Amino acid sequence: MADVALSSPRAAPSRAANVWTYVRGHVWFVIAAVVVAAYVFAAAFAPFVAPFAPTEQDMMSFMAPPAWGPHLLGTDSFGQDLLSRTIYGARYALLIGLGAVLIGAGGGLVVGLAAGLIGGRVEWALMRLVDSLLALPSLIMAIAFISILGQGVDKVVLAVGVALIGPFSRTVRGDVLQVKAQPFVEAARLMGVGTLAIVWRHIIPNVIFPLAVQATIRVSYAILVSSGLSFIGIGVTPPTPDWGLMIAEGRSFVSFAPWIAGVPGAALAVLLIALSVVGDGVREQFDPKLKKEG
Amino acid sequence: MSMPSELFRLLDVEKAYDVGRKGGLFASGPRRRLAALDGVRLSLKAGESVAIVGESGSGKTTLLRVLLGLTSPSDGRALYREKDITLLQGEDRDRFCREVAMIYQDARGSLNPRMSILDLVAEPLDHHGLCKPSERRDRVAALLSRVGLPPEMMERYTSALSGGQVRRVAIARALASSPAVLVADEAVSGLDVSTQAQLLKLLRDLQREMGVSLLFITHDLGVAAYLCERIAVMYLGRIVETGLTKDVLSAPAHPYTRALLNAAPKFFEPIAEPLGGEIPSPIDLPPGCRFAGRCPEARDDCRASDPELVAGAPNREFACLHPLIGEPAFA
Amino acid sequence: MALALARPASAPPETPSSTPAPAPLLTVERLSLSRGEKLILDEVSFTLKRGATLGLVGESGAGKSTIALALIGLLQKPQVGLEGTMALDGSANLVDATEKDWLKLRGRRVSMIFQDASSALNPCFTVGSQLTSPLRRLLGMGAKEARGRAIDLLESVGLNDAASRLDAYPHQLSGGMQQRVMIAIALATNPELLLADEPTSALDVTIQAQIVRLILDETRKRGASCIFVLHDLALASQACDEIVVLYGGQVMEAGPSDVLLAEPLHPYTRGLKACVLELDTDELVPLPSGAPSFASKTPGCRFAPRCGNALPKCVDEKPPLETVRGRKLACWNPAA
Numbered sequence: 001m002a003d004v005a006l007s008s009p010r011a012a013p014s015r016a017a018n019v020w021t022y023v024r025g026h027v028w029f030v031i032a033a034v035v036v037a038a039y040v041f042a043a044a045f046a047p048f049v050a051p052f053a054p055t056e057q058d059m060m061s062f063m064a065p066p067a068w069g070p071h072l073l074g075t076d077s078f079g080q081d082l083l084s085r086t087i088y089g090a091r092y093a094l095l096i097g098l099g100a101v102l103i104g105a106g107g108g109l110v111v112g113l114a115a116g117l118i119g120g121r122v123e124w125a126l127m128r129l130v131d132s133l134l135a136l137p138s139l140i141m142a143i144a145f146i147s148i149l150g151q152g153v154d155k156v157v158l159a160v161g162v163a164l165i166g167p168f169s170r171t172v173r174g175d176v177l178q179v180k181a182q183p184f185v186e187a188a189r190l191m192g193v194g195t196l197a198i199v200w201r202h203i204i205p206n207v208i209f210p211l212a213v214q215a216t217i218r219v220s221y222a223i224l225v226s227s228g229l230s231f232i233g234i235g236v237t238p239p240t241p242d243w244g245l246m247i248a249e250g251r252s253f254v255s256f257a258p259w260i261a262g263v264p265g266a267a268l269a270v271l272l273i274a275l276s277v278v279g280d281g282v283r284e285q286f287d288p289k290l291k292k293e294g
Numbered sequence: 295m296s297m298p299s300e301l302f303r304l305l306d307v308e309k310a311y312d313v314g315r316k317g318g319l320f321a322s323g324p325r326r327r328l329a330a331l332d333g334v335r336l337s338l339k340a341g342e343s344v345a346i347v348g349e350s351g352s353g354k355t356t357l358l359r360v361l362l363g364l365t366s367p368s369d370g371r372a373l374y375r376e377k378d379i380t381l382l383q384g385e386d387r388d389r390f391c392r393e394v395a396m397i398y399q400d401a402r403g404s405l406n407p408r409m410s411i412l413d414l415v416a417e418p419l420d421h422h423g424l425c426k427p428s429e430r431r432d433r434v435a436a437l438l439s440r441v442g443l444p445p446e447m448m449e450r451y452t453s454a455l456s457g458g459q460v461r462r463v464a465i466a467r468a469l470a471s472s473p474a475v476l477v478a479d480e481a482v483s484g485l486d487v488s489t490q491a492q493l494l495k496l497l498r499d500l501q502r503e504m505g506v507s508l509l510f511i512t513h514d515l516g517v518a519a520y521l522c523e524r525i526a527v528m529y530l531g532r533i534v535e536t537g538l539t540k541d542v543l544s545a546p547a548h549p550y551t552r553a554l555l556n557a558a559p560k561f562f563e564p565i566a567e568p569l570g571g572e573i574p575s576p577i578d579l580p581p582g583c584r585f586a587g588r589c590p591e592a593r594d595d596c597r598a599s600d601p602e603l604v605a606g607a608p609n610r611e612f613a614c615l616h617p618l619i620g621e622p623a624f625a
Numbered sequence: 626m627a628l629a630l631a632r633p634a635s636a637p638p639e640t641p642s643s644t645p646a647p648a649p650l651l652t653v654e655r656l657s658l659s660r661g662e663k664l665i666l667d668e669v670s671f672t673l674k675r676g677a678t679l680g681l682v683g684e685s686g687a688g689k690s691t692i693a694l695a696l697i698g699l700l701q702k703p704q705v706g707l708e709g710t711m712a713l714d715g716s717a718n719l720v721d722a723t724e725k726d727w728l729k730l731r732g733r734r735v736s737m738i739f740q741d742a743s744s745a746l747n748p749c750f751t752v753g754s755q756l757t758s759p760l761r762r763l764l765g766m767g768a769k770e771a772r773g774r775a776i777d778l779l780e781s782v783g784l785n786d787a788a789s790r791l792d793a794y795p796h797q798l799s800g801g802m803q804q805r806v807m808i809a810i811a812l813a814t815n816p817e818l819l820l821a822d823e824p825t826s827a828l829d830v831t832i833q834a835q836i837v838r839l840i841l842d843e844t845r846k847r848g849a850s851c852i853f854v855l856h857d858l859a860l861a862s863q864a865c866d867e868i869v870v871l872y873g874g875q876v877m878e879a880g881p882s883d884v885l886l887a888e889p890l891h892p893y894t895r896g897l898k899a900c901v902l903e904l905d906t907d908e909l910v911p912l913p914s915g916a917p918s919f920a921s922k923t924p925g926c927r928f929a930p931r932c933g934n935a936l937p938k939c940v941d942e943k944p945p946l947e948t949v950r951g952r953k954l955a956c957w958n959p960a961a
Contacts, residue, residue: 192391491911516902568834
C-alpha cells in the first residue's frame, strides 16, 4: 500500500457517531459487556441492590415459586430469598474468578518467562512440571489442592489459581519463544541493548498483552471450576451464598421446585457466556491476526 | 595494505554448517558440511556504496549475519575498523553498535509493535546517550521529517502505518545514531513501484548528503544500479563477479551476471531465453565451477577445476575460466 | 436458476480458432463489486480475445486480484455486491452465477495460478494426488489414465523425472518447481482462460523468467487465453498483448501493450512507468504518496488526489472510458 497522507481529507466523524458505528458492528460484544458490567455492579452494591440479606429466612414462605411479591425469584428450602442470594453469590463468583486468574496468570508469567528465556535444562524441567499439572483436568487438580489446603473462599481461590498456572505458563512460554525470534529483538541486540533491558522493554510488553486476553477468557473457567468445587461440597462452606452450593442444595428439589437450582444455575450460565463473549471480543480487538480486513 | 578508511573487511570468510550424515539418523557416512559462505573477500570504505546481488541460496543472508557479528565465520576473518567483529568489546563494541545501523527487509517486524514511533526512533538516541531528554522530541521530529514523515506521527504505533511509512520509520531509526554504515537487507522489495521509487530516492539522497556508507543487499539489479557504485554478484556462497556497477552491468564478465541481467524484465523486449535449472543445494557440491551445471558457456575444464576470484580487467574481479570479457580466472 | 455455461460448439478450445474475427472469449462490462459501504471495483470494462494475453496492472489496492477472484467465482453474491456483466464466450452473465454454476466452470473453462504456490498446494497430499484429482473428477479419467496424463503434464511444465515427482510432497520441491506443479494442475483440464495472480513475485529473477515463459508457451499451445495480474510494467510489456491499468478499482487506461506503454496518456500510467527502475535509470520521479478511497460516494476519478494534472472537474465527475489514440482512456486532462 502506498503512503497515506496523514491529514485525512474527510472530516473526522463525531465521537457519538463513532460510538454508534462501533456498537452496530459489535452487537454481541456490547450486550455481553453490559451483562458483565451489571453483574459487577450487582456484586459491588449487593447490600443496596438485594431486597433481603442473603441468609435472612422468611418463615412464612418455604420453596415459594417465583412470583410477583416480596420474593421475585422465589425462596429456597430454608425460606431464603433466591434473588438476594444470587446477587450476593455474584460477589463470590467474581471474587474467586478474578483472584484465581490473577494467581494463575502471575504464576504462569513467572514460569513461562523463566522457561522461555533461560531455555535448556531449566526449560525442560519447568515444562515437565507444567505437563504434569496439565495431565489432570483443572477441577481434579483443584480438588487435590483443596484436600491439602482445606475449605473456605480463600482456599478455593488459591486452589483454582494454582490449577490454572499450568495452562498460563504454556501460553506465556510459547509467546516468549515467538517474540524472542522477532526481528525487533535482534535489532535491539544489534543496537547493543543488554539482555535484561531487552526482556523488560521488548519481550514482556509483547507477552503481557496476549496474557491479559487469555486471562479474561479464563475468568469464566475459574468461576466454573470453583462452582464445581462448591457443588460437590468441598469448596465454599454453607451458608455462604455461592452459586455452586445453591445449585447443590436445590438438586434434591429439582422435580418439584426447579427454581431453587435453576435461578443460580441460570445466573452462572449467563455470566459464563457473557464472559466468554467479552473475552473473545477483547481478543479480536487486540490480536491483529484475528482482525477482519477493512 | 590496510587503509584507515576501510570500515568493513572480509578476509576469505567461510561459514559452514554441519548437516549430519547422508541418509539420516542411522547413517554412517561422512559428516556433510553446508558451505553457506566459501572464501568471501569484500571491503567497504567510508562513504562507499556496495550492492550485494544474488538469488535466494546465494549466501547473502549469511554474509549479512557475519557482517553484523550475529554469527562468527568458521574460517577467515571479518573485520570492522581492522578489529574482529565477533571479538569486539567495551568501547569498540559500543562504537560498532552506534556506527552500524541495519534496515531490515521485514521493517514491520523489526519495530516493536508496542512502542510508539517516538520511542522507536528515540531508542538508539536513548541507548547511546546521544541527546538530552529535553531535546528528544525535537530530534525525533527532525529525523522523521528527514525521511518525509510528519512529526504528528510520533504518537502513533506501527500497526496504524502503511508499508511505505513503516519502512520510512525504520530508516529514521537507523539514522538516529548518525551511523557510518547503513546495512540494508532487501529494504525496498515487496513494495509498490511508486513507494519503492520514493524510498530509493530517499536512500540515495541520504547517502549523498550524509556521506554514509551503504551496503545494500538486493536481488534486483536495477536497485543495485540506482543506489550503488560497486556491485558484488554472489552465487552459492561465493562472489563470482565484482567491480564498478556501471562496468559490470554494461559488460558482464561472468555468465551468471549476464543471466541475471537477461532475466530482469525490460520494456518491449521479448522475454530472454531463461537460464535453465535452479540453484543447486550447497551440500556436496560437485568439483569444478559451481555454476557450470547451469552455465550456457560451460566447457569440460569448467566441470573439473574451480575458478578463483581474480582481477581479470581493470577494477574488475571475476571467477570464471571462460569469461565474456578480459582475462580468464585461474583455477 | 441454471445458467448456460457450456463451451460454444463452434469454437472448440483445443484448436485455436481460425476464423478471422471470433467473438471475444471474455467480456467484462461495467463490472462493479462492493463490500458493504466500500466500492472495490467501479465499472470495470475490458474484453479478452481467444488466445490473447491480458495484463491487469496497478498498485496494491487497485482491484487486480479482486477481478481475478470474481472471474473464477471466488467472490460471489451475496458475500459481495456484484453488478454489470462478465461472460465467457457462450455463457450467461456470470455475475448471477451461483456456486453450483461455478462448479461447472471452475477448473473446466477457467483455472487459476496463485502467487504463493507453497500455500496454494496442500501439504498433506502428494503432487500426484493433487494433479490427478481434477483429471479424475472433472474429466472422468480412471486412476491409471490420470497418472499417465499427470506424468505428461509434469513433463510439459519442465519437471524432469516426472514419474518420481508424482510421489513427492509439495515441501520437497523448490519454490520454482511448486509453481510449475501449480501450472500443471491449472492446465490439466485444458481451460480456455487461465488466471495468473502475480505468479512469479515470490520467485528469484532467473526462475521468474522461466515461469513466465512456461505459462505463455503452454497457454499458446492450447489456444487458451491468459490474464496476468502484475505490478511490474516492464514484465507486462513483455508478456501481455493487452494491458488494463487500474487504480482504486477504476480502469484508468486500457489497450494494446505496445501502444499503451510506448506512449502512456493517463497521468497514472505515466507516473507508474516513471517509477520503474531500469538499469540506466538516473533519476527517479516518484508518484506522490496516497492511497485510493473506496467510499462508494466518491463521484470523480479516484486518482485525482494524487494527480499532477487534476482539474476541479476530476474530483466531481468521473471521466468516461473513451477510445483515444488506439487505446481506451478515462481522463479529463490527459498528458499531452
